[in-house]
Amino acid sequence: MKNRPSHSVLAALAISTIGLGAILVEHPAQAAESSETSQPDPMQFVRGAKAWANNCNRCHRMRDPKELRDDQWRAVLSHMRTRGGLTGQETRDILAFLQGSN
């Protein structure tokens, strides 16, 4: 049992390598963060409203933008991003929409 070539070690390594590769290649999330502060994108709110309407009632009832504060929406959206398979761009757009609507 102990001497066999371990596929699982290879798979664990593969998962971490893909991950590391992705992080080394680029980090658009951060780039977008800095560009956001310097230059607000007027269409972001509109895109966010659309993505919100399409996605945020897929699994549960629509939660009211007024339920939470801006910072709370940040954490919730990261949570929902992995749950719902949302892209980073969609997450930032929906966040802009929620933060502009609460």
Next chain:
Amino acid sequence: MKRPRKQTGMATWLASLMIISMPVLAQTDLDRLTELEAKTTAMAEELAILRAELEAARQEEPESELEALRSEVAVATQTAQRAEKSANEWKNTSAVTHISGYAAAGFTSEKNGTDSFDLVNFNPIFHFQYGDLVMWESELEVRVADNGETEVGLEYSAINIFLNDYVAFVAGKFISPLGNFRQNVHPAWINKLPSAPSGFGHDGAAPSAEVGFQLRGGMTFGEQSRFTYAAYIGNGPKLEGVGGELHGIETGGFAGDKDDEKIIGGRISFLPVPKLELGFSGAFGDAAVVENDGLDLVDDPSRAYTVLGADLMYRWNNFGFLGEYIQQDIADNASSLIPMGGKWESWYLQSAYRFAATKWEGVLRYTDYTSPHPDESQEQWTLGVNYLLTPNSALKVAYEVNDGLAGAETDNNRWLLQVAYGY
């Protein structure tokens, strides 16, 4: 000659008069002049004072008032800036701490069984986020057991590192990404019925949790379509034998791997339109029986472990449909102490209707669960009515028509009441 004499005399007289009167005249003018001069000097002095005062009034006084005003404004600005900074501080921090979660209380009335307030749970979720890059999420499940003790479980605790817009790396204990119910529906405020479909609770047909690494994310394509994926490697399940049979597949997520066999699996889903999601799940690997009748079992040979699942979500006007099939399979192994494997399999279809412009909702679900143990298998119809108090809470009433092995608990019909709140 007389005439010149007379003229000379006149002139002399006039001259004398002038000479006499001149000092008198001179004396008066001088006085007045002096007086005038004094007055002028006084006036000039007064003017100078007035000018100085005017100048002072013009220059010094408003200037100092202006100065005072200026410094007051500066202080006020500073105070306002400080206030604005502290008012916005919470918005601009790179780290965010957030608590959410859900709680539920319930009552069950079971035919041939008891009527009891049998559910009180509290599931706090903690989010710790850093920028757009990292989020650690942990959920505890705290519940009161029927003996009054408080049970605490770690539902999940995992780091999410957002590697780029499409990939998140997850490490720790996470909800099983296989299927839909466990990861997306089971919280009480989301589940439209007070119970989980038969086989989708703990240790049934659907895996609960996993400890390992995971990559997940999604991408959009076309106008409205989406693809989501989750792929993981983990310690996998624990197999236990009881009375010479496989007792069940324990999938609570273990931070240890007695059989030293890892499981690889995942789920992909397609959403051609946002209203429709089709998901496919699978997990593969080996597992071994590590416990028999409560005792550790070492070196029992491993056998194949397979999970297969498909799920569907569809929304249409006020209707919401859910459907899911999942199975966990353990292969036979003649050289094992427990040679017989087994298949745990369940599926359900659920449809819910929200009565337009009201807070009322009706739900109907059919479930068919098949376990290698006949007393666990169950066919179930559940009809429920919900009052949706707020977007994150619900009052639920449901009736389960259960068809199981005659005389077994799974054969008892039940009334269920539940109050659920997601925070």
